[in-house]
Amino acid sequence: MTIISATTPDRPPFVPCPCPPHGTALRVRCGALTVRVDAERDRLRSLLDESLRRIGPEAVPVDTVRALQADHRDADGLPAELAELVEETVGWTALFDLGARPLGLLRTALERG
Structure with a gap:
């Protein structure tokens, strides 16, 4: 980008920013x-x-982030984890007779891929 005004201590530089759709410019300090x-x-x-700090009060922040990442699956593992959670939920709702039919339909959809 090109600076379109002189820089002085009391006047910082302005740079053009394209603003669609008219091709006009916006002056930005x-x-x-x-x-x-x-x-x-x-x-x-x-x-x-x-x-x-709430998660790991005594831990170094980078160690807390690593622990959180290790506790969660990557994108490739998400479908398998979702299927496990659906199975667990279907079983729980069936155990308490809470109407597991919609979750059963979801399980069938997951099995089909």
């Missing part, structure tokens, strides 16, 4: 945008750190 992006990144990082 990169300095102000950078400050907002940094603040949002810090806010989200704080939320993540707080959440990880």
